[in-house]
Amino acid sequence: MFKLIPNFSLRHNNSFGLDVCASYWLSMDRQEDWFDAMAKYPHLLEEKKLIVGGGTNLLFLSDFDGLVLSPDFSGIEVTYQDDEMVELTVGAGIDFDELVAHCVSMEWYGIENLSLIPGKVGAVPVQNIGAYGVEVADVIVRVNGIHLESFQFASYEQNQCHFSYRSSLFKEKFLNEFLVTSVVFRLQKVGTVVTGYGDLNQILQELGAPSLANLRRAVIQIRQSKLPDPAVLGNAGSFFKNPVVPEEVATALEEFLPGLPVYQLSEGFVKVGAGFLIDNAGWKGFQMGCAAVHEKQALVIVNKGGATGKEILDLAEAIQKDVLAKYGVLLEREVQIVP
Numbered sequence: 275m276f277k278l279i280p281n282f283s284l285r286h287n288n289s290f291g292l293d294v295c296a297s298y299w300l301s302m303d304r305q306e307d308w309f310d311a312m313a314k315y316p317h318l319l320e321e322k323k324l325i326v327g328g329g330t331n332l333l334f335l336s337d338f339d340g341l342v343l344s345p346d347f348s349g350i351e352v353t354y355q356d357d358e359m360v361e362l363t364v365g366a367g368i369d370f371d372e373l374v375a376h377c378v379s380m381e382w383y384g385i386e387n388l389s390l391i392p393g394k395v396g397a398v399p400v401q402n403i404g405a406y407g408v409e410v411a412d413v414i415v416r417v418n419g420i421h422l423e424s425f426q427f428a429s430y431e432q433n434q435c436h437f438s439y440r441s442s443l444f445k446e447k448f449l450n451e452f453l454v455t456s457v458v459f460r461l462q463k464v465g466t467v468v469t470g471y472g473d474l475n476q477i478l479q480e481l482g483a484p485s486l487a488n489l490r491r492a493v494i495q496i497r498q499s500k501l502p503d504p505a506v507l508g509n510a511g512s513f514f515k516n517p518v519v520p521e522e523v524a525t526a527l528e529e530f531l532p533g534l535p536v537y538q539l540s541e542g543f544v545k546v547g548a549g550f551l552i553d554n555a556g557w558k559g560f561q562m563g564c565a566a567v568h569e570k571q572a573l574v575i576v577n578k579g580g581a582t583g584k585e586i587l588d589l590a591e592a593i594q595k596d597v598l599a600k601y602g603v604l605l606e607r608e609v610q611i612v613p
Contacts, residue, residue: 276300276307278315282342288329289392290577290586291508295337297321301344303367305427305455308343308420323422323450324612327366327394331401331510334612335583343422345396347455350376359462361415366396366454370403378486383465384413386486387474389493392504392511396454400444401608402437406493407471411437416458417444422451439545440515440608472496472535500571508577509568513590514548514605527601548605549573551597562589587611 282299285291298318300311312319322340326332347365350373354361360382364373374389387408397403399417403410414437417430436443444452467489469475477492478484502509516537519527524544528534531554535547552558552572559569564581567589568574575586594605 275304276302276311278311278318284326284329284334284338284342287326287342287344288332288334289504289508289510290333290581290583291504292334292577292581292583294334294583296324296342297337297339298341299344300341301346303346303348305347305420308422308453309425312425325396325450325453327397328369328392330392330504331397331609332612333510333583333586333609335587336613338612343453345394345453345455347396349456353458355463358464359460362459362461363418363456364395364459365456366394366419368395369393370395370398374490377461378490381486382461382463383467383486384408384459384461385410386489387468387471387493389490390497395457399435399437399442399454399457400449402440402442402445404440406474407468409437409439411435411442413459413461414457415460417454418456418458419452419454421448422453428452439518471537501574502568502570502576507568508581509574510609512548512573513575513607513609514552514573514593515608516545516548517551517603517605518543518545519603520544523602527603531601546603551601551603551605552593555593555596555600557593557596560589562592565589567593583612 279299282296284294284296302308318341324338325343346367348367349365351363352360353363370393371390374385378386387406391403398410399414414432417435420427467484469478474492477495478488481488481491521542521544524536524546534550537545539545549572557567558572560567563585564578565585566576566578568576575589598604
């Protein structure tokens with residue numbers, strides 16, 4: 275059944291904890307609910323639309339004058355398996371870390387490095403989330419959903435999703451136009467954990483055997499040591515992407531920035547650590563109004579209490595301008611701005 279609520283507070287539906295409202299909030303737990311809701315309230319078809327999962331990657335600058343859709347589709351179903359792998363069809367409303375915990379408990383390999391990333395399954399392919407050397411695109415088979423304007427069901431195979439670094443077809447071409455209802459993941463029953471990213475391997479060695487359970491513990495330990503809990507200190511995790519630059523640019527940066535994290539890509543490009551650049555530019559711990567750069571992780575901008583979306587954006591833009599001036603590198607936002 276669907277539920278429509280007018281003048282809905284979004285304070286608990288955005289991880290910055292911003293005190294903003296939406297004209298309408300529509301929650302749905304069945305695929306048919308979109309059709310039923312529009313049949314009953316056809317005037318909502320003309321409203322501007324915003325799809326919100328956990329709200330962990332959104333920065334609202336003001337109240338949202340439109341219709342917010344909350345896809346609460348549930349279910350984790352094994353739809354295929356053999357001796358080597360398993361395919362799961364997972365509802366868009368499932369908490370993603372609960373899915374990771376479930377898969378680790380079943381000893382299915384593929385998403386353990388993505389432990390403790392907040393948000394819902396439906397948002398996972400949109401953002402193409404990634405961490406510690408793994409991107410979710412690597413294990414997605416298919417994304418199912420509804421085109422909101424045409425009321426057409428559609429399924430997109432992995433090679434149709436146009437996955438790229440923190441982006442996809444659903445973030446670019448179909449942003450807030452395609453409602454993800456479920457995602458099909460393919461995980462391995464036999465595999466090895468990916469440990470060669472950052473300090474993950476060291477923490478894992480301290481925990482003992484390189485098992486799935488220990489890998490998840492290691493990732494959680496690292497994330498909790500660096501990233502604030504949004505329930506305690508409003509934030510959206512990494513505010514900026516790690517910039518991708520030509521190898522020669524990275525080499526020049528390394529000459530006067532010893533220790534700069536550099537991750538090899540292909541075709542003459544590398545990814546460099548945005549947090550390292552921000553930290554070295556002197557922004558870690560800096561506060562502007564009620565917005566601040568987290569003192570433990572320069573990639574994270576936090577709401578110290580009572581911040582507005584504009585304050586947070588102003589701080590982010592000041593960081594972008596300074597890093598560009600000092601290092602010639604333009605930082606791209608990972609967080610989606612909702613004007």
